[in-house]
Amino acid sequence: MKKKVIILILFITAVCSAFFLYSSKKNGSENELTMYGNVDIRDVTLGFRVSGRLEKLMFEEGDRVKEGDLLAVLDKKPYEDQLAVAEARLESAESVFSKMLSGLRPQEIEEARAQVHEREATLINLERTYKRQDELFKLNAVSAQAHDEALAARDEARARLKMARKSLELALAGYRDEDIRAAGAEYKAAAASVESAKTSLADTEIISPSDGVILTRVREKGSIIASGAAVYTIALDSPVWIRTYAAEPDLGRIYPGQKAEMYTDTNPGKPYVGQVGFISPQAEFTPKNVETTALRTDLVYRLRIIVDNPDKFLRQGMPVTVKLSE
Secondary structure: OHHHHHHHHHHHHHHHHHHHHHHHHHHHHHHEEEEEEEEEEEEEEEEOOOOEEEEEEOOOOOOEEOOOOEEEEEOOHHHHHHHHHHHHHHHHHHHHHHHHHHOOOHHHHHHHHHHHHHHHHHHHHHHHHHHHHHHHHHOOOOOHHHHHHHHHHHHHHHHHHHHHHHHHHHHHHOOOHHHHHHHHHHHHHHHHHHHHHHHHHHOOEEEOOOOEEEEEEOOOOOOEEOOOOEEEEEEEEEEEEEEEEEEHHHHHHOOOOOEEEEEEOOOOOOOEEEEEEEEEEEEEEOOOOOOOOOOOOOEEEEEEEEEOOOOOOOOOOOEEEEEEEO
């Protein structure tokens, strides 16, 4: 009997101890959530927006670059020639448009008026000549050919005078509105061509969009490349985040802006500080790079933890332990 009592006491003690440990672990997990992920660093592939022959490459793989650094240059000569042609066309179009706006010069109007006077005088003289020829023809004193030539000369003078008077009217009226609008449109098109040529010339240079490290140098000097072809790939210094995954039961304990500490195997005693920046609204199966046999069919939600103080020790794909505090 005494032995049975001792066994019962030991059993009750073991159950109480197990319950106490379970309660402690449960309370601890409620205050801190631990997950595992990998460093994710954004990179950018750079190329030219125009085609041409690669003339200069300023950096090698592994070199650090700053925002605004000149990375590569194409042969500029073809694009400089295009700009010169566009500027010449703009100058011509500007001259025509200015002429249309200001109208004819006073000297041109006076010249048109003088031409009218001249042809009026010529017509008067030819009309007198024809009148004399007509009288002599009636008396059979001149030939029919001479009479007809005088008539034709008079009629031609009348037509020339009519044309001169029309030219004077146009000179006094100025250019038509349609012609002015057409000249203005040509001027705008020429100005746009100049801007386009300037843009193409500027696109013969690749400028670093941000601080980072050259990952790959795809092309070499002298290469003929098409627009958009990759020349450099840069790993950006910022932003740096941790990609991790949370199970559906833990989503209620995670929210955007939640503080996080991240630990690496390289320096486990110096955690990185960050915050939850993104929680995927869609579930997905556990990714292959973190799945185990037991987790293959589990649905998880992707998280992005933004690192506030990244440094050179955080490398792409590095495993990281993430602890979220509530």
